[in-house]
Amino acid sequence: MSEEPVREWEANVYEFLTADIPESAMNAGSNVVLNVVAATVAGSTVSAHQHAQAAPLADGNATVLGTDKSYHPTHSALLNTAAAITPEIEEGHNWGGHVGASIVAGAIGVAEAENCSGEEFVKACVRSYELCVRIEYAIFAMKAKLNEAVPWLLRDPHATWTTIGPALTAAQCMGATGEQLREVFRTAANLAVISMHDPYEEGAPARNFTAGYSAQAGVSAAVLAMSGVKGSATAIADVYDPFQSMLEEGEFDRLFSELGTVWEIENAYFKWAPSCRYTHPPLDALEQMDIEAICPSEIESIDVYTYANAVAMGQKHPKTMTGAKFSIPYVLARRLVAGPLELADFMSAAVADTATQQLADRVNVHHDDAFEAAFPDEWGASVEITLTSGETLHKTCPYPKGDYRNPLSETAFRSLCKDLFATAVGDETAQSAVDGWSEIMNTEIRSLIELLSPK
Structure with missing residues (x-):
């Protein structure tokens, strides 16, 4: 040998x-x-x-x-x-x-x-x-x-x-x-x-x-x-x-x-929404629009253009938490119906929401040669919303928030981690956990893990 x-x-x-x-x-x-x-x-x-x-x-x-x-x-x-x-x-x-x-x-x-x-x-x-x-x-x-x-x-x-x-x-x-x-x-x-x-x-x-x-x-x-x-x-x-x-x-x-x-x-990249990263470029393009002023019932259709790997995320009717996280139609529809995405938006009640499902039916995902050629250096997508009035809204995202070329701010990153900790240990302990783990270079691993014990 x-x-x-x-x-x-x-x-x-x-x-x-x-x-x-x-x-x-x-x-x-x-x-x-x-x-x-x-x-x-x-x-x-x-x-x-x-x-x-x-x-x-x-x-x-x-x-x-x-x-x-x-x-x-x-x-x-x-x-x-x-x-x-x-x-x-x-x-x-x-x-x-x-x-x-x-x-x-x-x-x-x-x-x-x-x-x-x-x-x-x-x-x-x-x-x-x-x-x-x-x-x-x-x-x-x-x-x-x-x-x-x-x-x-x-x-x-x-x-x-x-x-x-x-x-x-x-x-x-x-x-x-x-x-x-x-x-x-x-x-x-x-x-x-x-x-x-x-x-x-x-x-x-x-x-x-x-x-x-x-x-x-x-x-x-x-x-x-x-x-x-x-x-x-x-x-x-x-x-x-x-x-x-x-x-x-x-x-x-x-x-x-x-x-x-x-x-x-x-x-490395860090996500800002709890879904497959292939859903993030179209989600980020959507975020560039004045979507708070858009009523979901006034949307005729949503067309997403992106690279081939992301087209596989075009299923419209997920039945589970994980399925929803890998569905571009669900992610976009849920954002428009319920606001900024959180972990709760992928639980069973949200996935079964009628208004979200109806809007997801009107989201179509298409392959785009230009985005394919740029992938994986760029994870891009464009989104076009057609309203019932005939007006169209269009935005493009070459790479989403959290990418090393479009990084989250330190405040946003720490806030994200705090919210994740809080799901198990509560807000007060979560803040202590973020503060402690942010000083990992000066602390023992055992001590840091103790910060995460449910109280």
Whole structure:
């Protein structure tokens, strides 16, 4: 079995895992941690997660965030990561998926059990993020070929990098040596937890738990590698060499040669509404209009033009919370009917609202070549509202609020996180939690998690 890196990009990975991290990347990492923790706390209140929290899981000292329950770190990884993605308001990256959710929520139980400092945890998260976002970029290049080759929808972001992220973060929190980190990476880089169908439109709770299973596998890989289980060196070549031909010549190697100099975590985005990000460009275009002056009954039709991935979110009649979060017609209709979107707008009573359903019937989503050509660098959409009077309103959004080129203000970001915390712990505790987690670099993880206990 090879003890040395079998490829230059693999050598870059191991060198990077001990590299210094600049202040700007650490600050970005702190924000990712705060956002994901807040989303996890909010997600823990959803009924499916409350049922799961009562399952006969292994005892341990890793907290299920936002609750008074603790389990073994592998099981807290399962529950916390599933909860993190449920509200659909966690951090993401333009290259494809929600990179930080499994890294933060998956490994935070290990950080707690190991009594890590906040600074240690953020460093581990940042390093894992930089590796995972590059793996993500390559996997998305492969995704279309996979979907053509098999009769299943192999949809990410619940796949390989959501295993690598918690594995490497957990191992760093456990004090892994360079040799152990190598085996953790080789093991996790050869794992993929992929559902054969993504029921995002149906909204089955299993959809969100796939991310939890992936994180659980990652933490398990770290625990076993730390105990001496070896990963596969051959897999590094056999699994990842094909990416060389799927990407432009030299691009895959360049991604990893830039480790330590290009910090992609600084390009993370933060959502401002609790729905799939593909719904955000049209929602943001809508927000540019004087929509408070528009009566829904006076709308003849709404036409949305966007890139192909978002067109898949054109279902008009979601039946569940998750289904509604992945429906552009529902999101736009609900905003026009009920005002600024909150978590409550995706609960069963709101989803069944007659006025919202009737307006969603009049929303049509179309593919647009220009937006397709700009994607994924720009996540754009245009919205045209035709009123019964014949008047038309039109706005375009090249990339929505929360994008690194159109960031939320610090006040808006902290307010968002406070509202998410408040769903589980109340307003007063939520403010203390935001203040505490904003000082993560100077605090122990255990102390911060104690701020999230329901009073």
